[in-house]
Amino acid sequence: MHIDKRLVIEALEQVVLVNDHPAPAIFIQADGVVIQGIRIIQKQGGDESTAVSVQADGVMLKELEIRTHGYGIQLRDAHGGALEGNYIAWDRSQGPSTLGEKGNGIDLYKSSNNLIEQNVIVNMRDGIYLDNSKDLMIADNRIFGSRYGIHCMYVDGTEIVGNIGENNITGAMIMGVRDVIVSSNSFAEQRSNVNSQGILLYDVRDSLVEKNVLEGNRVGIYLERSRQNELSYNSISRNFVGMQFVSAEDNLIHYNDFVGNVIEAEATKSESNQLHQNFWDMAALLDLNDDGVSELSYAINPFYRNLITRIPAFQLFFQSPGIHFLSTMAEQDRQGWTIDPSPGMKLNMPRMDLDADADNNSLPEGTFLIIVASMLLLVSGLTIIYSRGSKE
Amino acid sequence: MMLSDMLLVAKKEIRIGFRNPWAYSFLILFTVFSLSLLLINARYEVSGYSGVTGSMLSLILYLLPLMSLFLGSFSLTAEKEEGSWNLLSTYPLGTSSFILGKYIGLSVVLLTILFFGYGVMGLASGMAGQNFEINTYLLFLFFSCGLVLLFLTLALWIGSLAKNRWQALTVSVMVWFFTVIAWPTLLIAGLGLFPYLWIKPLLTLFTLLNPAEFVRLFVVIKLGGGSVLGPEYYQWVNWIQGSSGSLLFLLLFFFWLLFSLTCVCWIWERRRARV
Numbered sequence: 009m010h011i012d013k014r015l016v017i018e019a020l021e022q023v024v025l026v027n028d029h030p031a032p033a034i035f036i037q038a039d040g041v042v043i044q045g046i047r048i049i050q051k052q053g054g055d056e057s058t059a060v061s062v063q064a065d066g067v068m069l070k071e072l073e074i075r076t077h078g079y080g081i082q083l084r085d086a087h088g089g090a091l092e093g094n095y096i097a098w099d100r101s102q103g104p105s106t107l108g109e110k111g112n113g114i115d116l117y118k119s120s121n122n123l124i125e126q127n128v129i130v131n132m133r134d135g136i137y138l139d140n141s142k143d144l145m146i147a148d149n150r151i152f153g154s155r156y157g158i159h160c161m162y163v164d165g166t167e168i169v170g171n172i173g174e175n176n177i178t179g180a181m182i183m184g185v186r187d188v189i190v191s192s193n194s195f196a197e198q199r200s201n202v203n204s205q206g207i208l209l210y211d212v213r214d215s216l217v218e219k220n221v222l223e224g225n226r227v228g229i230y231l232e233r234s235r236q237n238e239l240s241y242n243s244i245s246r247n248f249v250g251m252q253f254v255s256a257e258d259n260l261i262h263y264n265d266f267v268g269n270v271i272e273a274e275a276t277k278s279e280s281n282q283l284h285q286n287f288w289d290m291a292a293l294l295d296l297n298d299d300g301v302s303e304l305s306y307a308i309n310p311f312y313r314n315l316i317t318r319i320p321a322f323q324l325f326f327q328s329p330g331i332h333f334l335s336t337m338a339e340q341d342r343q344g345w346t347i348d349p350s351p352g353m354k355l356n357m358p359r360m361d362l363d364a365d366a367d368n369n370s371l372p373e374g375t376f377l378i379i380v381a382s383m384l385l386l387v388s389g390l391t392i393i394y395s396r397g398s399k400e
Numbered sequence: 401m402m403l404s405d406m407l408l409v410a411k412k413e414i415r416i417g418f419r420n421p422w423a424y425s426f427l428i429l430f431t432v433f434s435l436s437l438l439l440i441n442a443r444y445e446v447s448g449y450s451g452v453t454g455s456m457l458s459l460i461l462y463l464l465p466l467m468s469l470f471l472g473s474f475s476l477t478a479e480k481e482e483g484s485w486n487l488l489s490t491y492p493l494g495t496s497s498f499i500l501g502k503y504i505g506l507s508v509v510l511l512t513i514l515f516f517g518y519g520v521m522g523l524a525s526g527m528a529g530q531n532f533e534i535n536t537y538l539l540f541l542f543f544s545c546g547l548v549l550l551f552l553t554l555a556l557w558i559g560s561l562a563k564n565r566w567q568a569l570t571v572s573v574m575v576w577f578f579t580v581i582a583w584p585t586l587l588i589a590g591l592g593l594f595p596y597l598w599i600k601p602l603l604t605l606f607t608l609l610n611p612a613e614f615v616r617l618f619v620v621i622k623l624g625g626g627s628v629l630g631p632e633y634y635q636w637v638n639w640i641q642g643s644s645g646s647l648l649f650l651l652l653f654f655f656w657l658l659f660s661l662t663c664v665c666w667i668w669e670r671r672r673a674r675v
C-alpha cells in the first residue's frame with residue numbers, strides 16, 4: 009500500500025493486511041497521514057524489508073499490530089511524527105531465526121522531533137533504534153527479548169522516560185550523545201549474555217540519568233568514556249555488578265542506592281568522578297553527627313577488575329573467597345581508587361515492594377519450603393536421637 | 401568385601417560421631433551462622449545470583465570444608481591412636497569394608513549437621529515469610545552435600561597419612577587454607593610464569609582439581625550467574641547450565657570419590673600388610 013496523499017485510515021473492525029512481498033506493507037510519502045488500528049503481517053524478510061515505511065513529516069501511527077519478518081516501522085527523514093500504542097513482534101511462524109536475521113522494531117534515521125510512546129516490542133533485534141536524529145521523546149514503551157531495548161546513536165537532546173525493558177541483552181544502549189535525559193526507566197533481568205547491561209553509556213556527555221530501576225542485570229549501569237554526566241536517584245539492586253566505570257571522568261554520581269548486588273561497583277581509569285551520598289548496603293557506615301551521612305568513606309577496590317583486564321581468564325575467580333582475601337591485602341594504598349567520601353546511611357529512594365501478585369505466587373512456595381525444611385530437621389533429629397539411644 | 405561388615409563399621413562411626421562434641425559445635429556454628437546471614441538479608445528476596453546468595457555461598461565455602469576435614473581426619477587418626485585399628489586388623493574385616501564403612505558413617509554425621517542447619521534456616525525464613533525461592537534453597541542444599549562429601553574424601557587422605565590428631569589438625573588447616581583462601585593467590589602467581597595462551601587451559605584443569613572451586617562455579621552458573629565469568633567461558637557456561645552440566649558434575653563427583661577412596665584403601669592395605 010503506497011500512500012502519497014494526506015489520508016486518515018482508521019480500522020473500525022478487525023482489518024488484517026498481509027504482505028507477501030519484500031516491499032513495505034504500508035509506504036507513506038505524504039505528510040500528515042494518520043493510520044490507526046490495523047493488523048499487519050509482513051512475511052518477507054531481507055535487508056531493509058519493513059512492515060511500515062515512513063518518509064514524510066507529521067505522520068501518526070497508532071495502535072497498529074505488526075508481525076514482521078523484517079523491520080517493524082522505519083522512519084527516514086520523517087519529522088514531527090508520533091508512534092503510539094503499537095505492538096511489534098517478530099514473526100515466529102516461519103521457524104526460529106538468529107539475531108542477525110532480525111530487524112529493528114522501530115527504526116529512525118535522520119528523523120527528529122518524533123514522539124514514540126506506549127509501544128510494546130517483542131523479540132526483535134533492537135527494540136527502538138535511533139540514529140542521527142534529534143529531540144525525540146521516547147516514553148512508556150515496553151521491550152522484551154530483544155538485543156538492545158533502546159539503542160541510541162548520535163541523538164542529541166532526547167528524552168527516554170518511563171520505559172520498561174526485560175530479558176534483552178542490554179536494556180538501553182546509549183552511544184555518542186549529548187544532553188540526553190534517561191529517567192524513570194526500569195531495566196531488569198538483562199543478564200543472560202556475557203555482554204549484558206541494564207544501561208550502557210558510551211561516549212555520553214552532559215546527560216542526566218536519574219530515577220531508573222536496574223534490577224537483576226549482569227551490570228546495572230555501565231559507563232565508558234563518558235564525561236560530565238549526572239547519575240542520581242537510581243535504584244541499583246541484585247545485579248552481578250551494580251555499576252561499572254571504564255575511563256569515565258568528571259561525572260557526578262550521587263544519591264543512588266546499591267542494594268544486594270554481588271559486587272557493588274567496579275572502576276578502572278576513572279579517577280576524577282565525584283561520588284557522594286550514595287547508599288551502599290555492603291559498606292561499613294558510621295554516622296557520628298547524626299546528619300544521615302557516614303563519616304567513613306566507601307572505596308571501590310579495583311584489584312579484581314585490574315586483574316581480569318590483564319588476563320581475562322581469571323574471571324573464573326569472580327567473588328571467590330580467596331579473591332576477597334587478596335583484594336583486602338591491597339587496601340592500604342588507595343591512591344587512584346574511586347571513593348565515595350560520604351556514603352548515605354539510608355536508602356535514597358523508597359524501595360518498591362514486591363507487587364501483590366508476586367506475593368500470591370510465593371505463598372504456596374513458602375509452605376513448600378517449610379515442609380521441606382521440617383522434613384530435613386526431622387530426619388536429622390531422628391538420626392541424632394536414634395544413634396545416641398542405640399546400644400551397641 | 402562384606403556389606404554387613406561395612407554397615408557395622410558405619411553404624412559404629414555414626415554412634416561415635418554423635419558422641420563427639422565437635423559434631424555439635426559445628427552443628428551450632430553452622431546453624432547460627434546461616435540464621436544470622438538470613439537475618440542480615442531479611443529484607444531481600446533470596447533467589448538467583450545476588451548479594452545474598454553470594455554471601456551464603458562464601459559462608460558455605462568457608463565453613464563446610466573445614467568441618468569435613470576436621471571430623472573426617474580425626475576419626476581416622478583416632479583409630480590409629482586408640483589402637484582399635486590394630487585390633488580390627490587381626491579380625492577378618494576387609495580394609496575396603498572398613499574404609500567405606502568409615503566414609504558412609506562420617507557422611508551420615510556430616511549430612512545430619514547440614515540437614516539440621518538447612519532445616520532451621522528454611523523453617524525460620526518460611527515462618528518469617530521471607531521470599532526464599534525453593535529452587536535456590538534446594539540447589540544450596542545439594543551443593544553443600546556435594547562439597548561435604550568431596551572434602552570428606554580429602555579428610556580420609558589426611559587421616560590416613562597423618563600419624564596423630566595434631567598432625568591431622570595441622571594438615572587439615574593447611575589444606576583448607578590452600579583450597580579455599582589462598583587458591584586464587586597461588587594460581588595467579590603460578591600461572592603468571594606460563595605463556596599467556598596456556599593460562600586458560602591450565603586454570604580450567606586446576607579448577608577441576610579443587611572441589612571448593614568447581615562446586616562454587618557450578619552453583620554460580622546454576623544460579624544463573626554464568627555471564628559474570630565473561631566471554632572466555634561462554635560456551636562452557638551455556639553447556640553447564642543445561643542438563644549435561646549436571647551430568648558432568650555427577651561424573652566429576654563420582655570420579656573424585658572413587659579415586660580418593662581407592663587410594664585411601666590402598667594406603668591402609670599397605671599399612672596392614674606391614675603390621
